[in-house]
Amino acid sequence: MVKTIKTKRLPKDPGPAGWNEIYKDKSSFPAVDTDIEVDWVVIGGGFAGLGAAKRLLQLLGSKERIAVIEARGIAQGPAGRNSGFMLDLPHELNSDTYVGSKEQDLRQIRLNREAITMAESIAHQYGMDKALFSRSGKITASATERGYRSIETYAKHLTALDEPYELLGADELYSLLGTQFYTKGLRTAKTAMIQPAGYIHSAYKGLALEGVQVYECSPVVEMKLNDSVHTLICANGSVRAKNVIMAVNGHIQSFGFFKQSLLHIFTYSSMTRAS
Template sequence: MSARTIRRQPVETGVSGWEALAPRRFPARALEGGQSADWLIVGAGFGGLSAARRLRQLRPQDRIVVLDAQEVAIGAAGRNSGFMIDVPHNLTSGNYSVGGAASSLLEISQNRMAIAFAAGIAEEYGMPATTFDPSGKINAAATERGLRLNRDFARSLRQIGEPSETLDAAQMREITGSDYYLGGVRTPGAVMIQPADYIRRLAAGLAGEVDLFENSPVLSLGRKGAVWEAVSTRGSVQAPRVILAVNGHVESFGHFRRRLIHVYTYASMTAAFPGGAGAERWALLPADPMGATLRKISHGGQSRIVVRTHFTYNPDIRVSERQVARIAAQERRSFDERFPALKSVPMEFSWAGALCLSTNHVPAFGEIEPGLYSACCENGLGTVKSTLAGMMAAELATGTDSESLRQFRRQPPPARLPPEPIAWLGIHSVIRWHQLRAGREG
């Protein structure tokens, strides 16, 4: 057996506020000794746990083992903004305007299938509105350019028959309690989730049906005959079929090299405060994709606001504490400009979270070796795209034919990147230009 050594493991920087507020409802177990299973899933985020749930639906008698290098929700799954978005949302395009009607309608259909799958999970496991809230989202504009981008977005939605609602400055003030915004476009199909709590509740719900081992990084993965073996720190798992749901770290397993863009985004969450800042809960995306994403969450008479800004290109898939602190200071200024009455409210948590993109906006998906499947590269919308990829990987690996799977498989592979340092210079320059152009939207 020729096993591939996985030398690069996930490294997280800063404490995610979402994870800090999400209680664990089950004890953590690490892999010990030798195990055998029908299925091995590597990664317990949106992709991996969605694949596990879909496998339970398709093969209820099979034994499924899930390995995660960290504890559930400490990684990327608990570090995003918590938007499950149905309409097109291409971070690399410079705007959210819908492209061709056929491709846009297909993407919306796929996104809504993933959201419906997640809604079934939320209903079955009794998730409250603070964890899973089908409230829609608002694209908020703080500049004239932002208003133009919103008009283009609303017009492109109308052209494919999708509803939206245009909000003026007064309506935005009523919702957010801030004079910062000139207008907004509300789309009704998005779901707001507390991502870490959603993932932990899903993991708890799967307990007893799936064997989940945390703090069990895969150190090597190889195939002998018809069986794969994953070796961890204190144990191993043998299974004939493996699903990699590790997002950008699929490169660490030797696949899709020089085809994935590793980007980090950054967030800060305030300490709890009573009242203020408009409605009880709201969710704002920036009219310009490189602007600031904000969410207000409330529970028990106390509120918090999360602000997400800035992107950096990090091909080594890690960032420093210094980088997080530097951007947290920028987020503080961005927050204070929007909510001057809350300047005395401290930021309690600041963190970085990894994104994986491809230049042609497609996933790293499919059977990449016999019995080895990839459900990776979410292109900046991990909650939905990873859920979808996990579902589709389970269907592909079980030979379950569906029109949804056939459509999903028609996508090309991620395009190859230019060599370094050309890629770094190009990607860094594009990010920097877009962030400068975003201006007050950031």
Template sequence: MKTIKHLPQDNKQCGWFHTSPQRTPKPALQGNLSARFVVIGAGFTGLAAARQLAKRFPNDEIVLVEAQEVGFGTAGRNSGFVIDLPHDIGAADYIGDITIARKTLQLQQQAQQLITDLVHEHHIDCGLEHAGKYQCAVEPKGIRVLEAYQRGLERLGQDYTWLAQEELQQHIGMHFYQKALYTPGTLLIQPSAFVKGAADALPSNVSLYEHTAITSVDYGSKITLGHAYGHIVADKLVLANNGFASSFGFLQGRLLPVFTYASMTRPLNEDEQAALGGKSTWGIIPADPFGSTLRRTADQRLIVRNSMSFNPNGKCSDAQLKTAYQRHVQSYQRRFPMLKDVTFEYTWGGAMCLSRNHMPFFGQLAPNVYGSLCCNGLGTTRGTMGGHLLANWLAGDEDEMIAFLLGSEQPCANPPQPFLSMGVNFNLMLGQQRAGMEA
């Protein structure tokens, strides 16, 4: 029996969660049960896997277990970009190997379609908008990054539009950025609202249990999962819990739980909206990976996301939240001097699961144990499609996309501790300093 040492412990002030439609969470599991399939983690990946398993195995009960409340954890803490394009931050042009990039584009566009269809079919109130994204630069070095990105987009045959400062201001209101590369294919969503809605729209043969943390696991011909009030016996286990997969004994020394931080303002009043100008909603990604991501939401809040920390235990500290908040205030004041009286209402941290070689995991981890893990910052699309295709693979499918994921390089090994933490934290600190005005 293996004890699970690290459990999700996200901070309470997640703005996306608190401003999304309220729902009644499913009760925690009480007692014991058995199931053919058990999925751990009710984020983008786990919800997609459970949904598709239920469709492919309509006569079986699918058990979906979430340690916290749906929409409160990592899935509800990203910036809500559903990106179609490859976004390989390890490549100078964000595109990298063109063959892999074309497959990635196809994969992520299919994920967008799955998300769009689900929203429309079940009338999920998550502000889905075909808004595109603005990749913005402040300084010459950032503009050079965008020029490299342009060359990558041309290799991939994808549309883009250059926006200079004055024209860009008409789109986003602020005069802060010098130049932007606009790509039209990105969708924007309220991420917590989406996963809440997806959870309430699961097929009838999915049993969702929230606030049910798995505290032990015993692997054998059947898998026994312990929780606070009993155990679950599974024929097959699907891990959709990203960095926490290491606590279950898999991909140890290969995953990097890196936290990013965001702050959300109160809603802008009509005068403040007029002072800002521009479109009523938009999303900005920085030219520098360590710069600030921004959103203007449908309910007229502004979100600033920057700062990173390496937290191997899967939890951010109060000190890290305080430091991030101070950085957010500085970044906000530089960009929105016309809104100096608008204050932040929420500040939160959320974990990304990264690997050093920017590769995810998809496939079999052990006998009767499977996973779609390590989305490298693209959880909305890679997670959705990974969960969906994993279910199809377990049902016997072997299509082109499944073959692509199974044949992809896996997350590489990390250096041993304490060198890993020292190296990652040093590089994060250096990257944030070098981001300059992009931060």
């Protein structure tokens, strides 16, 4: 039995993605312009799609054909617009727990670190320099009494989790940051800084060299799901695959899944023009 799903809406263009605009060594991949047949197809060429394709490659090697389809250009969507860091520890300084209990906190931290470790291994494998991925650590700093109290609460939380940290005074912060504004701080070691657009361009170039078929500017407008082989319809071609992985995050609602279950939150920020 064939189940047909027509995509209700396609990604909109909110304007240039800052990280993508400043990255000079952009990759370029073809659009789907013919009929393609693979074993696995990943819909969505952001970080979720990248992680799925890389994990499939690790598990299957060259035994099965893998394709990634991105609706827009690589890193022109959210992958080129995110914050530029990968956190392992809680980001909410004043919470008593990260996600609910100490056990849940520790599990979430382990998952975060697995993701960072995987990202780091991809960066090393594909020869990325520190401008694209770096284990920089994280400094939380303040210049006010209210901020000091938040740092103290954060330190107590980390102590309860048996997580190491370093408290910093004004002189140490000045030597690290080059500003005398901050007077107290806390440093943890395992956060990674990332140039998201550059990272994802480099990673997909590496995946392509390993045999993954990468396509951009190819929105899926319809899916025909079957028991054996599924067909994805794009504007100028199609992809037939035995297995489909949806890596479109909140956009999955446009395919009819998780109706009225997801709340979209946009936290994009601006990038200062070069002087």
